[in-house]
Each structure stands twice: as C-alpha cells, then as structure tokens.
Amino acid sequence: MNGNEFDPENCPFLVVKIGSALLVNPDGSVRREWLEKLVAELGQRHRAGQQIIIVSSGAIALGSRKLGFEKGGRATLSEAQASASVGQIILSSLWAELLASEGIIAAQMLLTLNDLENRRSYLNISATFRRLRRNHVVPVVNENDSVTTQEIRFGDNDRLAARVAQAAGADGVVLLSDIDGLYDRHPAHPDAEIIAEVPKVDGEIEAMADDGGPSSGMGSGGMASKLEAARIANMAGISLAIISGIEDSPLTRFAKGGPGTWFHPQEEQSARKVWLGGLLSGDGQIFLDDGAVRALRDGNSLLAVGVVLIKGEFQRGDVVDILDKDGVIVARGLAEYKSADAQRIIGKNSDEIEAILGHSPRSSLVHRDHMAML
Numbered sequence: 001m002n003g004n005e006f007d008p009e010n011c012p013f014l015v016v017k018i019g020s021a022l023l024v025n026p027d028g029s030v031r032r033e034w035l036e037k038l039v040a041e042l043g044q045r046h047r048a049g050q051q052i053i054i055v056s057s058g059a060i061a062l063g064s065r066k067l068g069f070e071k072g073g074r075a076t077l078s079e080a081q082a083s084a085s086v087g088q089i090i091l092s093s094l095w096a097e098l099l100a101s102e103g104i105i106a107a108q109m110l111l112t113l114n115d116l117e118n119r120r121s122y123l124n125i126s127a128t129f130r131r132l133r134r135n136h137v138v139p140v141v142n143e144n145d146s147v148t149t150q151e152i153r154f155g156d157n158d159r160l161a162a163r164v165a166q167a168a169g170a171d172g173v174v175l176l177s178d179i180d181g182l183y184d185r186h187p188a189h190p191d192a193e194i195i196a197e198v199p200k201v202d203g204e205i206e207a208m209a210d211d212g213g214p215s216s217g218m219g220s221g222g223m224a225s226k227l228e229a230a231r232i233a234n235m236a237g238i239s240l241a242i243i244s245g246i247e248d249s250p251l252t253r254f255a256k257g258g259p260g261t262w263f264h265p266q267e268e269q270s271a272r273k274v275w276l277g278g279l280l281s282g283d284g285q286i287f288l289d290d291g292a293v294r295a296l297r298d299g300n301s302l303l304a305v306g307v308v309l310i311k312g313e314f315q316r317g318d319v320v321d322i323l324d325k326d327g328v329i330v331a332r333g334l335a336e337y338k339s340a341d342a343q344r345i346i347g348k349n350s351d352e353i354e355a356i357l358g359h360s361p362r363s364s365l366v367h368r369d370h371m372a373m374l
C-alpha cells in the first residue's frame, strides 16, 4: 500500500461497481477482453479470501443494441425498460460464465429502490447477502430496471452500490469508472486537478460535480450520483473510492498508490440511523427555523416549537425529511406524530401540546435516537 489508506485489495468485504462505459463499447458490444482481465483480478482476490459483490451496469446499453433503439435505449422509460430486460439476460450469462472460469459461483440480485427503502425487505436482502457470503458466492447486482417507474428508481448504479454495501455489511466500495477520480471541476477543463482524498462530502465537494459538461454519454449517474454514493457509504462507516477501470488491474494499481479519490468513512452510527440516512426520500417534509437546525446539530431531538412548515402525509413511525427554511435537507428521522397532529402543533411549546391534542404529548416530534443527521 502506498499512501492510500483504503486498500481495496485487502479490505475483507468489497463492493465493486462497474459503469456502463467500461463494460460496453459505444457500438453496444461487450468489452469482453477487458472484462476477462477484470474478472481474473477479482478471481485472484477471491482466492486470497476477499468477499466480493459486483454491481454491474450495462443492461440498457447491451439491450438497446439488440433492439436497435437510438440514444442508447434511454430516449424513453419504456425503451430503457425493454432494453434492460433484453440486456440483463446477456449480462447475467456473461458474468456467470466468466466468474465460473475463475471457479466462482455467481448469484444474481436484481433490486429496486423500493426494495431497499422498505425496512423489512432491506433486512431480507441483508440476510440473503450474508447467506451468500457464507458460501463464498459472488452476487452480481443491478437495478431491476424493467419494473421500476420514473419516480421510484435509482437510475444509476452508484447509489445502488452504496446501499448494497450498507445492506451487506461490506467494508469498502470501489466505483470503477471511465474517469480516474473526482476533479475539482469538470475534467475536460485544462486546470482541473484530481482530489486524492475527501474527509467528508460537503457542499464544497458537491459543487465540483459538473454533469452538464461532456461525458461518455453512456453512463447515467455522472459525478453527482457518485458523490451521493460516497455520502451514503461513508455515513455507514464504509470507505469508497472512485478509480479508473480503463487500464488493467485497477484494484492493484490503486492499492499501490495509483490515481483515484478516496472518501473517508465517518464514525459508524446505529444500524437504524444508517438505514435512515441512506434512504433517498421520506414520506413527509418538516421545515425548521435556524434555531431548531442548530439544536439538531448539537444532538438534540426535534421539538414542535422550531417547526415552521410541514408538507406531505405521514403516520407515526413513518420516515420524514427534516429541512432548513431554504429547503436544504439536514436530517431524516421517524415521526413521533402523524402529520395531521403534527400540523396542529407547529411552533407550539411542549407545555401547550396536551391542551391542543387532548392527550399527553410525546417527548419530541422526532427523537434524536431515531434521527440521522445528513
């Protein structure tokens, strides 16, 4: 290891995400030679005892070629879904064949956003990953594109990879891309410089993603979704690195000090908080004044007195987004009141609530033990 404190070669349980642009040529054919070399590297790590999950994009790119769709199959949702269902069967047999050539049993897991946002199915998925791990099986994961809707989909595999790492209890995530890391501005800019390490994904880092600029045109997430993936993984105490998969042996290259961006894991939170923080959105939104935002940041529960507005309908125990008055999300948590009651106590002090609702008040609107700061 040389400078990179995240060593994807030796981390015990690793999620490797492979972007469409690496797997599929612009004409829609598979980059088989490249893939064989990558699988040989993964096979070597697997034999050395590393557990691996592969998150593989490429179904839409592969399927759209077969179907003769334009714009890589992404012109409409229905073309993307048809492409994905045709491409996925090609992708799965490819992975099964190549992993078998390394003596590895492959498993297929096609997941939707809903599957991971619902805590019950999230826990089931988690159990399946744990069981597969015990048998040294390598799961190959993709979004189940053909059943998702526009509103309820990841649409990119970066965030999916981070959520999978959380659910499986992995130690690290590597996003293999056609770019070798995060640059301080669009990499096509002559002064762009690569950032080697990111201690925490904050607003300044997020501003570096410039997905309006030129790209391969095949991937869908861009840099913004990679940064969101880093935030989700890091919050769960998981390291994440963006490295280029273009040249051979990308994991070894990075481990030996090659280029890439390493996003540091944050201190691990409780399993429930990690799940909450990794959700893409809540059932309702609670907007706060500045004082309440400060109180939350100091580790306090959310009281009704600091709330200025509530949107959406939710029941007690549902997930709510907590935002500042400018609409920037600051936390996510489980509501102690249903929305109809919460609306009636906006801005009220705790000692006024009993008279308004006619029953003894709960200690807070969202308790700090059921809240993840974002």
Ligand SMILES: Nc1ncnc2c1ncn2[C@@H]1O[C@H](COP(=O)(O)OP(=O)(O)O)[C@@H](O)[C@H]1O
Binding pocket: 018, 019, 020, 021, 022, 176, 177, 178, 179, 181, 182, 183, 184, 185, 186, 187, 208, 209, 210, 211, 213, 214, 215, 216, 217, 218, 219, 220, 221, 222, 223
């Ligand atoms: N600050 C940045 N640093 C690096 N790449 C960036 C940045 N802003 C935007 N990008 C774009 O993000 C692209 C990588 O995302 P994407 O094409 O979705 O990759 P993949 O298919 O591997 O998921 C880069 O090729 C680049 O065009």
Ligand SMILES: N[C@@H](CCC(=O)OP(=O)(O)O)C(=O)O
Binding pocket: 018, 019, 020, 021, 056, 057, 058, 059, 060, 061, 084, 142, 143, 145, 155, 156, 157, 158, 218, 219, 220, 221, 222
């Ligand atoms: N689920 C999609 C992948 C989405 C996607 O394009 O992701 P990426 O190339 O990683 O930005 C597919 O298999 O085509």
